[in-house]
Amino acid sequence: MSPGSRREPFFRHPAQVVAFAFAAAGAIGTVLLMLPTSRAGEGGAPFVTALFTATSAVCVTGLTVVDTAAYWTVPGQAIILALIQVGGFGIMTLASLIALFLSRRMGLRTRLTAAAETRSVGLGDVRRVLRGVFLITVVVESAIAVVLTLRFRAEYDDTWGTAAWHGLFHAVSAFNNAGFALFSDNLMGFLGDGFVLMPISVAIIIGGLGFPVLMELLRTRQPRTWSLHTRLTLLMTVVLLVGGTAFITLAEWGNPGTLGPFDPLGKLLGGWFHAVQPRTAGFNAWDYGVATDETLLGTIMLMFIGGGSAGTAGGLKVTTFIVLFFVIVAEVRGDDDVIAFDRRIEHRVVRQAITVALLGVAAVIGGTMVLTELTDLPFRDVLFETTSAFATVGLSTGITPKIGDPGQFVLVALMFLGRLGPITLVSALALRERNRRYRYPEGAPLIG
Incomplete structure (x- = not known):
């Protein structure tokens, strides 16, 4: 075969592999959920219901149009659980491997910088x-499943089989930040139970830190040796958890539909749990439909x-x-470089952060505009729903089943875009980077 007649590879970019893998998993899940054995009622699930549920599961979102506990049989619930596991494991693995792939495609100097700043995936090998990822997943999910199983068995009179299934399902759903629950009211029946809410919160936080951070924390506990990525991630995690807990607890303190009936310790537990969920887990232990406007706005931001x-x-x-925050700080101070923890952040990273942020804002605003046209639902509920879908959270004020088939297709697109968009976009930007041999004359348009 002559060189000119060689066929191009089907996948020429890692972003294509990621998108195809998740689309294939969603398609397989849709077909399986449409089988009669997956649905508790007669016949199989309608296509839109199966598609929405499968996409929500594989994108580890948690939005639902039907009651997971009542609508799906145990085999159907097992399919949802498998999709959650595939989606969560796939995201951690693919994101880490893409970082590894990109580090090897860059120049030597950039590769050495990447190796120093993301030690667990910089110049390591694929098998490691x-x-x-596999060991972290198994250990965390197993430990949380055991704790929840014992609690469900001891306090809620579940049989050992039911307790074990509930414990395993919610442990996997929590670690993968999915938000699916096997109770008709999600976790509203456990609002005052710290032995259920705290293990789930711990699993959510661990899964949400990211594989590079977890590997570095396991390797060393000395903060001065941590990479910039780990420092920034841990700093923002603490700030958002503490600040979110304080804000939500105060906003809901006297609300009779949420924290009002509880004592101060119960209020703090409820505020903490609902500050963890926007990270993006999607469990709810109260009805967001009766939450205050302040809480909804704060939750949208989180x-x-x-x-x-x-x-x-x-x-x-x-x-x-936080990179965008340091960009603002540098601009206000008049610095030429963006500095964080005595490290200069590359202009390439700054441009990527701005691009991802602006496209994310555009996706949320665009989705909100479309759903506002398609439905007569309140604007605050629609904005909450679209942000939840794009950020793959799964929280809702209860409008998801009311949106209708066209609106559900919009949410499916937002979930898919939100799950894969940042990964594929950043990898595409990194691989397209090139140095021009010339520079255009400067221009200075007025800003503000």
Whole structure:
């Protein structure tokens, strides 16, 4: 075969592999959920219901149009659980491997910088990444499943089989930041139970930190040796958790539909749990339809920011957000360089952060405009819903089943875009980077 007649590879970019893999998983899940054995009622699930549920599961979102506990049989619930596991494991693995792939495509100087700043995926090997993600997943999910199983068995009179299934399902759903629950009211029946809410919160936080951060924390506990990525991720995680807990607790303190009936310790537990969920887990222990406007607005902001990179969380990502914060600081101070923890952030990273943030804002605004035209639902509920879908959170004020088939297709697109968009976009930008041999004359348009 002559060189000119050689066929081009089907996938010429890692972003294509990621998108195809998740689309294929969603398609297979849709077909399986349409089988009569997956649905508790007669016949199989309608196509739109199966598609929406499969996409929500594989994108580890948690939005639902039907009651997961009542609508799906145990085999159907097992399919949803498998999709959640595939989606969460796939995101952590693929994001880490893309970082590894990109580091090897860059120049030597950039590769050495990447190796110093993302030690767990910089110049490592593929097998180490896969083994690390697998071990972390198994250990965390197993430990949380045991704790929840014992609690469900001891306190809620579940049989050992039911308790074990509930414990396993919610442990996997929590670690993968999915938000699916096997109770008709999600977790509203456990609002005052710290033995259920705290293990789930811990699993959510661990999964949302991201594989590079987890591997570095396991390797060393000395903060002065941590990479810039780990420092930024941990700093923003603490700030958002503490600040979110304080804000939501105060906003809901006297609300009779949420925290009002509880004592101060119960209020603090409820505020903490609902500050963790926008990271982007999607469990709810109260009805967001009766939450205050302040809580909904604060939750929208937390959902949009999201969690850590190369983890199971969605959203803009905390590192993107804090890089933009340091950009503002540098501009206000008149600095030429963006500095964070005595490290100069590359202009390439700054441009990527701005691009991801602006496209994320455009996706949320665009989705909100479309759903506003398609439905007569309140604007605040629609904005909450679209942000939740794009950030793959899964929280809702209860309007998801009311949106209708066209609106559900919009949410499916937002979930898919939000889950894969940041990863594919950043990898595409990095691979397209090139140095021009010439520079255009400067221009200075007026700003502000």
